[in-house]
Amino acid sequence: MQIKVLDTTLRDGEQTPGVSLTSKEKLRIASKLDEIGLDYIEAGSAITSEGERESIKEITSQGFNAEILSFSRPLTRDIDYCLDCDVDAVNLVVPTSDLHIFDKLKITKDELIEMSNSAVDYCKDHGLTVELSAEDASRSSIDFLRKVFLNAIDQGADRVCVCDTVGILTPDTSFELFNNLRDINAPISCHYHNDFGLAVANTLSAIKAGACEFHSTVNGIGERAGNTSFEECVVAINRLLPDFSTDIKIHEIYNISKLVARLTGVYIQPNKAIVGENAFAHESGIHSDGIIKNSATYEPMTPELVGRTRRFIVGKHMGTHGLDSRLKELGLDVDKVQLQQICDNIKELADKGKTVTDVDLQAIADNVLDINHEDRIKLEDVTIVSGNRVMPTASVKLNVDGEEILNAGVGIGPVDAAINAIKSLEIFDDIDFIEYHVDAITGGTDALIDVIIKLQKGDRILSARGTEPDIIDASVKAYISGVNRLLQE
Structure with a gap:
């Protein structure tokens, strides 16, 4: 059975604390998602801001193969903003738990169903595909959840989705929930959060019990503990569930993972399955x-x-x-x-x-x-100017292949400025600085500083170290040492 994949990196993933993507960054991610075979891309939430709407419009104008959605509440105002962005579909999110209906919305269940039906009807009247997502479905009455879904389908909803909004399901309860919804005559999907570290396992259980689509984010980013991890789930389906598959180009998974990590600034833990540096x-x-x-x-x-x-x-x-x-x-x-x-x-x-x-x-x-390599790059001097009202600036004197070179750079701190002054030279163009770690290995303000960095050139990854009383010297020496080794190789 072919399982569809909805990516919500650009909406739920961007809700990760500290993450805010520009329109160009969103377009780069959406382009890569479409290239590797995503079925549905949730491009954002049109109601959020004018900038968000411009980002969504930029994505919808590209003619991607993937269906482009916007998040929407069951409100005419939200849906109109989605229509302005020319999306193909809406992810219409309707709360179904007593907690959300009574305490958040402060309405009755009958009013909730009326609101849901009216929103679906309005979307269909305006030519939108509708995926109705039941927010907090995992804490909802199964009978009421079924009632909301059946009403939405009668109004023309194309797909329905079960959301484990606070990540409380287990693989057993996930299977049971979807097994109880098997008789619903519409495609049903799952949207899981990872508060207990079970999002991927719960997603696989939902698929085995009848879900034909799942929502996920690249690297599992998202609010709190994040969402179902796209790369883990896709590979698990294709490797561990013999009766199921996806259309995702699996060999591109690492590339999309690194792209999202780089653009969001969200670090990938080394031992993360599939894409962590230690995975293989x-x-x-x-x-x-x-x-x-x-x-x-x-x-x-x-x-x-x-x-x-x-x-x-x-x-x-x-x-x-x-x-x-x-x-x-x-x-x-x-x-x-x-x-x-x-x-x-x-x-x-x-x-x-x-x-x-x-x-x-x-x-x-x-x-x-008894081998001695001749380093191509030698550091002769580094000078830093920094202060409360001065952008940290570094000047370096290097000897590169026997030629003395002077260069300068600025950065958000003195170490960043020094590295920028060095790596702006042409010889460093194809070398990526991918990780930086620093420790004080003795006590006191005169502590020895141990800097370990990781560099990448093509498919080669190399670690290098610098240990000095001065963090700038240690960082620069580690960087140049690593680059020399990559250039020798």
């Missing part, structure tokens, strides 16, 4: 050995399926098989004695609590193999 990373020696022999031993799917690549992590748990594979990726061939020596040195370093980065590995290997 292996350190354990037993695991690495198994993966090298047959990836199915410790991976439920190949990383290439979702546009990823496998990584072997350097650390005290790794064995010689994984280490040898990682060294070969760095272009280093070693014999068994050298391999064991490098492995022992890594474990000794890791036992002291030090994170072993790729740069550390290269230094250890160079020492064992």
Whole structure:
């Protein structure tokens, strides 16, 4: 059975605290969502503001294959704004729990049904497709929920949706709820929130019980604990539910995940399923050995399926098989004695609590193999001007391939300014700065600062470290060290 997917990243996802997307950013996300095969895209809530309406109009003007919706309350004013945006459909949200009807709206159940029916009728009279979503359905009387749905369908609603607004369902109760609604003669979808970490599991249960569509957000972003995670749900359906599938281009999932993370500024936790940086990373020696022999031993799917690549992590748990594979990726061939020596040195370093980065590995290997790389970029000087009324400004003197270069940059802080002064040079164009972490590793105001960064060049991701009493020096040295290693590779 083909399962339809409605993406609400641009509406429910944008309600994540601290997230506010520009019209251009929304269009970029919508374009990518359409490209990878989304069936429905909720482009926003037209009632919100003039800027929101302009964003929705920009999306509806593109002629996407996906059906474009706007969120709407069951009010004529809301629906008129949706019509002004030229959307294909509305996600008509109608509260169905006693709590919402009596305490929020302060109306009777009969008045709620009348309001719902009138709104559906108005939408259909104006040529809109209607998906009627029952807000707080998971805390509603099943009989009343059925009554609202059947009335809406009689008025012409095209689809209905069960919303677990506060994320209280479990996989069992989700299955039971949808199983009790099987007799409804209309497509039925599910919209789950992740307050107890069960949104994906509940969505899969709903699908097994009869839901033919689900709502989700990329990376599971949204209010409070977020929504059903798009990438987790899509991959789970296609890999774990043999009777169901979607039209999503799964190999593009990582790309859309990174795009949304970058534009929203919402960090993806490293251990997040499917798209987290550690999802296909292996350190354990037993695991690495198994993966090298047959990836199915410790991976439920190949990383290439979702546009990823496998990584072997350097650390005290790794064995010689994984280490040898990682060294070969760095272009280093070693014999068994050298391999064991490098492995022992890594474990000794890791036992002291030090994170072993790729740069550390290269230094250890160079020492064992007696290899010295000539760095292409050398830092000669960095100067910072900063203050309450001064935009942080950095000037740097670098030696790049033997040529002395002076450059300057500004930023929101002195570290940002220093990095901007460096990376604005052409040699840094195809290197992305993807992660920054800082720790004070000794006490006091003169503490040693340990900076670890992650850089990416193409499909290569590399970690580098700088440890100095000054956070700016530590950050700059870590960055240049990592870039030198990427350029050598």
